[in-house]
Amino acid sequence: MARSYDSLVRFSSIFTIVMAGLMIVAKASAWLSSGSAAMLGSLTDSMLDVTASLMSFFVLSYALRPADDDHRFGHGKAEALAGLGQAAFISGSACFLAFHGVERLFNPVVINHSMMGVWVSVFAIFCTLLVVLVQHQVVKRTQSIAIKADSMHYKGDILLNIAVLVALLLSHYGIMWADSVFAIGVAGYLLYNCWDIARESADHLMDKELPEEEKAHIISIATSHEAVYGVHNLRTRQSGKIKFVQLHLELDDDMPLMRAHQVADEVVAQIQVQSEGEIDVLVHQDPVSLSVTESANS
CATH class of the missing domain: 1.20.1510.10 (Cation efflux protein transmembrane domain)
Known part of the structure; x- marks a missing residue:
């Protein structure tokens, strides 16, 4: 190909x-x-x-x-x-x-x-x-x-x-x-x-953000995973043919590290499969209680 x-x-x-x-x-x-x-x-x-x-x-x-x-x-x-x-x-x-x-x-x-x-x-x-x-x-x-x-x-x-x-x-x-x-x-x-x-x-x-519809599509894909409670701190940009995406996944506080890593890999794979063109995704896992605290402080 x-x-x-x-x-x-x-x-x-x-x-x-x-x-x-x-x-x-x-x-x-x-x-x-x-x-x-x-x-x-x-x-x-x-x-x-x-x-x-x-x-x-x-x-x-x-x-x-x-x-x-x-x-x-x-x-x-x-x-x-x-x-x-x-x-x-x-x-x-x-x-x-x-x-x-x-x-x-x-x-x-x-x-x-x-x-x-x-x-x-x-x-x-x-x-x-x-x-x-x-x-x-x-x-x-x-x-x-x-x-x-x-x-x-x-x-x-x-x-x-x-x-x-x-x-x-x-x-x-x-x-x-x-x-x-x-x-x-x-x-x-x-x-x-x-x-x-x-x-x-x-x-x-100048690393302008991707269009709003693309960002909404990425959030929709991430939150469609049954183990993901939400998404925050989404950042995007494009360099040539490659789109770069960074986001925080909100996961259960008591989820084992191995499972959290697996969920992140599954979300990344789905974003790459369901998005147009080549896309590089970086995910950070946050426990739900921590993400709620960060949202309140911001």
């Missing part, structure tokens, strides 16, 4: 990089021949795509390494660091594109060979659809978080390429402002994605 997972994720990453490379070559040719600001925006986005895909490919290989003596909690946060780097790169490119679009809005130029840009946009839409289809199949079989995030980005690129296609068609029929307006729109789209990437990366680095 591990080999199948690695092969599928690697195939999806390589296929995505190859298709993004083909789109860069086609869009660069169209931009150089037409001078379209909207096409430049689409070219910029494709260059960011291939950069992000390459970074994801190499960082994922590092992030999936098992824990070692120097990184006892694994290497998952490498993905978040890479995300912040991507966000900085994207924001700079988007600002450059926005300035270029505003300049073209006040100083419009005639778009040359706009129909070439139209056909290139159609080609880009076709390539992006292929990428999304492959990624969808890989995500369905592996549930890879990295591929799932990449797929969401490329689904947005389909809309982006359609917007460029409309801008070029309008420019072909003499509506000159369309090219500049769509270029500014592309810049806004890039900045929106930049903010989303930065926020998610910061959440991982």
